[in-house]
Amino acid sequence: MGTGPRSSEQSETATITGVLELGPFITIEGVDGSGKTTQLHYLAERLRTAGERVTVTREPGGTALGDGLRRLLLEPSPEPIAPAAELAMMFAARAQNCARIIEPARQRGEWVLCDRFSDASLAYQGAGRGIDSNTIRQLHELLVPGCYPDLTLILDVELSISLKRARARLVRSGSQEGRFEAEGAAFFERVRAAYLELARREPERCRLIESAAPEQQVAERIWHEVEAFAATRRQSVRGQAQ
Numbered sequence: 001m002g003t004g005p006r007s008s009e010q011s012e013t014a015t016i017t018g019v020l021e022l023g024p025f026i027t028i029e030g031v032d033g034s035g036k037t038t039q040l041h042y043l044a045e046r047l048r049t050a051g052e053r054v055t056v057t058r059e060p061g062g063t064a065l066g067d068g069l070r071r072l073l074l075e076p077s078p079e080p081i082a083p084a085a086e087l088a089m090m091f092a093a094r095a096q097n098c099a100r101i102i103e104p105a106r107q108r109g110e111w112v113l114c115d116r117f118s119d120a121s122l123a124y125q126g127a128g129r130g131i132d133s134n135t136i137r138q139l140h141e142l143l144v145p146g147c148y149p150d151l152t153l154i155l156d157v158e159l160s161i162s163l164k165r166a167r168a169r170l171v172r173s174g175s176q177e178g179r180f181e182a183e184g185a186a187f188f189e190r191v192r193a194a195y196l197e198l199a200r201r202e203p204e205r206c207r208l209i210e211s212a213a214p215e216q217q218v219a220e221r222i223w224h225e226v227e228a229f230a231a232t233r234r235q236s237v238r239g240q241a242q
């Protein structure tokens, strides 16, 4: 970042030295109403302004198949969806997103920013619905092997704020995507606790961002984390090339 657009010389160097410089893969997570989608777009704009090529995607979604599954998953369902079916659909959308969007963009050396990824399955289907987390991890390895984010930004905010924001947004937008928002506070407490635990367990990959602050302050904090990540990454790519 701040390095300007990648020159053809740079990408050629990576090929000549055999260093496979995959584009960085960043995910953003948090309970509904944590402000992650807004922050993801700020980050994408800032990276583009710094001369980087950026692909933005989301889950569930990102592809035609994923968007179809998204409707089935997020709009109120005439019959209750079994937790295992919910998990399977999340991973079907993910497998398509990885194959069609995430991996190709990374191969082209682009930054990939994804609004939610497998950590959301651990938080919502794992902690929220009670599916064993090892099963979810195994499913990940089976269906999207090796596709792991380099950096995960976890936005955290009190539920009294986030749930109000999420529900108000639904009403404002007239969106039908309210199936998860209809869950009770205990469900979201478990989801939030799972994200906090993840940040504690994987400090190398995860950054916990307090997101009750004004949007611009949160955006600055995120930019600071991403700059630090990019600097470390440049060093390690250089190290591999030597």
Ligand code: TMP
Pocket (backbone or CB within 6 Å): 032, 058, 059, 060, 074, 090, 115, 116, 117, 118, 119, 120, 121, 122, 124, 125, 180, 181
């Ligand atoms: P969002 O796009 O507004 O974040 O909404 C996506 C919803 O889907 C959100 O309530 C979380 C839920 N979800 C899961 O339960 N598991 C998953 O693996 C993913 C990606 C999302």
